[in-house]
Every structure is written in C-alpha cells, then in structure tokens.
Amino acid sequence: MNAPTKADVLSTQELQALDSAHYLHPFTDHGDLASRGARVIVKAEGVYVWDSEGHKIFDAMSGLWCVNAGYGRKELADAAYAQMMKLPFYNSFFQTTNEPAVRLAAKLASLAPEVGGRSFRHVFFSSSGSESNDTNVRMVRRYWDLLGQPERKVIISRHNAYHGSTVAGASLGGMSGMHAQGDLPIPDIVHIEQPHYHVHAAAGESPEDFGKRAARWLEEKILAVGPERVAAFIGEPVQGAGGVIIPPASYWPEIQRIVDQYGILLISDEVICAFGRLGHWFAYEKFGMRPDLVTFAKAVTSGYVPLGGVMVGDRVAQVLIDKGGEFNHGYTYSGHPVACAVALANLELMEQEGMVERVRTELGPVLEEKFEDLQHHPLVGVAETCGLVAGLTLVKRKQGLVPFDEADGAGMICRKHCFDNGLIMRAVGDRMIIAPPLCMSLAQVDELVALIRHCLDATLTELRDKGLLA
Known part of the structure; x- marks a missing residue:
C-alpha cells in the first residue's frame, strides 16, 4: 500500500x-x-x-x-495555537529561557505545599515521566558527589513499581518482565517488596501493623547495602501500573522516619498521582510525606502535549546551585514553550473548575x-x-x-x-x-x-x- x-x-x-x-x-x-x-x-x-x-x-x-x-478542551488547544504562532520552540540551553517555562515553574512552585519545613521552589523540565526519573538518578548522584560522599550511589525502589521504560527508569521500576529484557536493572539500583496488604500481610495482621512492617523492609535493605552507600528511596504514593496498590495509612510516615534517620533522599514519583488524581495537587501532602524530589508528567498538561519534570526541594536545589557549577544534563525539549503554555492553561482550567x-x-x-x-x-x-x-x-x-x-x-x-x-x-x-x-x-x-x-x-x-x- x-x-x-x-x-x-x-x-x-x-x-x-x-x-x-x-x-x-x-x-x-x-x-x-x-x-x-x-x-x-x-x-x-x-x-x-x-x-x-x-x-x-x-x-x-x-x-x-x-x-x-x-x-x-478548547482552552488548551487555543493555548497551544497561540504559543506556536508566537514562539513555537526555543531551547533552554546557553543561558536562555522563555516566558511560558518561567511562568510554569513559578506556578508549580506555588502549588507544591511546604510540608515539615521542606519546600519546592525549583523545577527541572523534561518531556516525560521516564526522562524525569532518569533526571532523578543523575541529580541524586550529583548531590552526593557535591557533598563529598560519592559512594552514595544506591537507589532503593520496590518490586512491581513502575518508574518509566528508559534504561534508568525501567531499572528503578520493579517490573520483572521489563528486567528480563536488556540486562536490567543497572548497577546500584535495588528493590524491596511492595506494601500490598492483601498479598503480603500475615494472618490476622492489621493494616496499621502491616504498613509499619512493610516500611521496615526499607530499613533492612539500607542496613544490608550499608547506610553509607544509600543515596535515595523512590516510590509512587499509590502504585499505578502495578495494579493501584494503596498502602496502609501507617506506611509512608514510617518510611519518612526511616529516610530521616539514615539521612537519605526521598523521591515521590507522582507521574500518576499528582494534579488532583488523589484529591490534592500533589499526593505527598495526602500521605504525610516530606520528599526531596517529586516526579511529575502526564496530567500537568492533561496529556494534550508531552511534558514532564522534577520538583526539586530546597535541600537538593541549594547544593546544586551553590556548589555544583554546570550540571551536565538536559533535553532538547526541556521547558518547551508550547508544552509549558498548555500546562499553564490546563492548571488554570483545573483551578477555575x-x-x-x-x-x-x-x-x-x-x-x-x-x-x-x-x-x-x-x-x-x-x-x-x-x-x-x-x-x-x-x-x-x-x-x-x-x-x-x-x-x-x-x-x-x-x-x-x-x-x-x-x-x-x-x-x-x-x-x-x-x-x-x-x-x-x-x-x-x-x-x-x-x-x-x-x-x-x-x-x-x-x-x-x-x-x-x-
């Protein structure tokens, strides 16, 4: 044909x-x-x-x-058209920016609530959740390098988690079918069991007790790997592609206690959970988490145009800014003006309604x-x-x-x-x-x-x- x-x-x-x-x-x-x-x-x-x-x-x-x-939603189509006619594309490399990207970064910072003294004033843009989680790997390891602890490379995730399908994203994820193709995971990414009450709870164990026990699998893994080698823990607040696995209410507070005790970073992968899906702009607020990095994508534009990114908490951002010099990482479409314009229109629409x-x-x-x-x-x-x-x-x-x-x-x-x-x-x-x-x-x-x-x-x-x- x-x-x-x-x-x-x-x-x-x-x-x-x-x-x-x-x-x-x-x-x-x-x-x-x-x-x-x-x-x-x-x-x-x-x-x-x-x-x-x-x-x-x-x-x-x-x-x-x-x-x-x-x-x-005509509003989103109109936003894309108007931006395409004004500035369809320009890159964010070489000390250059564009107005929609700047406005969107500020808007996202205003929507991300401060929890436990941790706030998000900076955003790194990508085109997808997979790219965003690749960014997290680079950013986490750069953070520890700058603090003089380059041995902290290990990122802990969970079995049956989904964090994307790029080499790093699929490694962070815990999908056995993905790991079976391509010699994954890559080194220094390890996994613990998921907090699936109906599969892993002991007979007669309450959801509260199970949630705390499941969280302590993280502590066991930290001790097995060596606390001095662990960089971060990544998790979806609610596991999406794994089957909508909703953890007991006691799980995330205990996870937070453990990451605080051992001084490791917490990454909340909210590619699915952010922007209202769980009744909050960001899911970490609902679950009492205090993450250092928040992955987003998908609903930031309601899927109309590809866009993703990482909300970078002050703890990480200030080290990168004050100590880091040039961060050798980025994408052609980071802060794409059309995608950012659509995201702004989308967030405004969601607020209005x-x-x-x-x-x-x-x-x-x-x-x-x-x-x-x-x-x-x-x-x-x-x-x-x-x-x-x-x-x-x-x-x-x-x-x-x-x-x-x-x-x-x-x-x-x-x-x-x-x-x-x-x-x-x-x-x-x-x-x-x-x-x-x-x-x-x-x-x-x-x-x-x-x-x-x-x-x-x-x-x-x-x-x-x-x-x-x-």
Whole structure:
C-alpha cells in the first residue's frame, strides 16, 4: 500500500494494515496485534472516545492516567495555537529561557505545599515521566558527589513499581518482565517488596501493623547495602501500573522516619498521582510525606502535549546551585514553550473548575461508596479506591480470597467484556483498575459503575461456562 496523502480517507482495515506494516507500539506483542488489528481511536469528548467504527467508549483510564481535564478542551488547544504562532520552540540551553517555562515553574512552585519545613521552589523540565526519573538518578548522584560522599550511589525502589521504560527508569521500576529484557536493572539500583496488604500481610495482621512492617523492609535493605552507600528511596504514593496498590495509612510516615534517620533522599514519583488524581495537587501532602524530589508528567498538561519534570526541594536545589557549577544534563525539549503554555492553561482550567477539591470532597467519596457496593459481587474479592483511582481483584472464591490460576486469564476475559461493552478498564493480572477523568459528573460516576457491574456479570457467566467457577 502506498503512503496515504492528506486527502485520503482510509477505512479501518486500511489503517490497521498500515499500522501493522509500519508502527511498532509500546508494550505490545506485534505478532498478536497484526493478527487482530489495532483499535483505531478517531475522536474524543469529555470522558468518552470513539473508534473508527463509530463505537462510543467510556475512557475510565483517562488515556493513560493523564487526561484529567477531559477531552476536547478548547482552552488548551487555543493555548497551544497561540504559543506556536508566537514562539513555537526555543531551547533552554546557553543561558536562555522563555516566558511560558518561567511562568510554569513559578506556578508549580506555588502549588507544591511546604510540608515539615521542606519546600519546592525549583523545577527541572523534561518531556516525560521516564526522562524525569532518569533526571532523578543523575541529580541524586550529583548531590552526593557535591557533598563529598560519592559512594552514595544506591537507589532503593520496590518490586512491581513502575518508574518509566528508559534504561534508568525501567531499572528503578520493579517490573520483572521489563528486567528480563536488556540486562536490567543497572548497577546500584535495588528493590524491596511492595506494601500490598492483601498479598503480603500475615494472618490476622492489621493494616496499621502491616504498613509499619512493610516500611521496615526499607530499613533492612539500607542496613544490608550499608547506610553509607544509600543515596535515595523512590516510590509512587499509590502504585499505578502495578495494579493501584494503596498502602496502609501507617506506611509512608514510617518510611519518612526511616529516610530521616539514615539521612537519605526521598523521591515521590507522582507521574500518576499528582494534579488532583488523589484529591490534592500533589499526593505527598495526602500521605504525610516530606520528599526531596517529586516526579511529575502526564496530567500537568492533561496529556494534550508531552511534558514532564522534577520538583526539586530546597535541600537538593541549594547544593546544586551553590556548589555544583554546570550540571551536565538536559533535553532538547526541556521547558518547551508550547508544552509549558498548555500546562499553564490546563492548571488554570483545573483551578477555575475546582477539579482538585471536587475529587477530594465529592467525586472521590461517591466512587468509594459505589466501589464498596461492588465488593459484594461474586467475582470481587477486594474493591478499593483512593481519590479517582480504584481497583478490584477478581477471585475464584471470596472466602479466603482464593485467586484464579494464571492460565485462567480471568482479568483478560473481563477486559475483553469491558472493550466489547464500551468501557476502557485496565487489567493487571486479575486486578481491574480505573483512573477516570476528573471532569466526570456524578451521573457519569453512576454510568461508569453500572458498566463495570455489567462487565463483571458477563465475565462471571463466561467463567462459569468454561468450568472455571463452581
């Protein structure tokens, strides 16, 4: 097939053929995709997307955890157009800056609350969460070098964490499938177990006791590595791609005590959790964390334009500024004027519509109440929410939370029923997760939960028909 021109109107089948012939997708089995054809998304509005066959789909994943303000916001398109016409690009190298980047850095500093005497007045811009976490590795190690402790190189993370897919980001993450490709992790990145209560708690152990015990896995690792070699601990406040793993309330305060005791840096990876997803501008405020570095991306522009960065706390920033000289790190698109202009418009829009407060006081509590009702479904062992992220675990038997065998593919069966019934809901093993746009109405919360229940019923029927349930 010849390359299409701008005037060509392509059918779904033609687009799928071109896709298979030329487009290598992220995290995809391309042989499998070629056999079935990619779903072609052609337009979007609010919380819905439409495919090339005209199907309307409730996007309960906000694209990829990012379209917080919803689709079709003219304000963001107008901001991009205006900035493109004025200054479409200039770099931030060579003692140069641009107005949108400066304004956005100041705006982000104003939104990031001071906690426990720690404040954020500086921002380093990137284009993605992966680049931002690569920046964290460079920045953390540079910080300790400047303090005369170059042996502090080890960064501790968690199994089943996700911190990006670049070499450093994938190493920081704890995804075994990613580590199996490319000889990862790179040296001096080590992992501890995740604080997943329903998997790792002892019989009869309370969430509070488990949270403290899980946090102390960090202390054990610090002592095993040697405190003099440990540079930082990185964690998502709520693990997203790992399945919406919500730690007990006692976990992060105990983590904070440990990093303070051993003098190591704390990195809060908020690529998913920031900008209202959990009912706060930044999630560290919700969990009582006092991080030194905060990773952000995704929802800073509601996904309209790629942008990421690191909020750099004063403790780190002042060392880099006062002692560091030239920091030999950066990206062509650091502080891209169009991306920064869109981010400013997005944050202004979210403030005007009170999105963050509405998640905390209205949408989040309503979603929590309705997920408690889903807990009674015969397939659901655990259903839990935190702001506007939520997850439910499919189980073979509710008594004792007996899981399905991996070969049963219960999660993928459920995901297919979701797609077939106009719902995008992600499967992480047998954990079904959502992160819907923050612009939802209460009626759309009802619609979303009704769709989930319908798909659970269809999954239950299929599993019974296949003999996988009694």
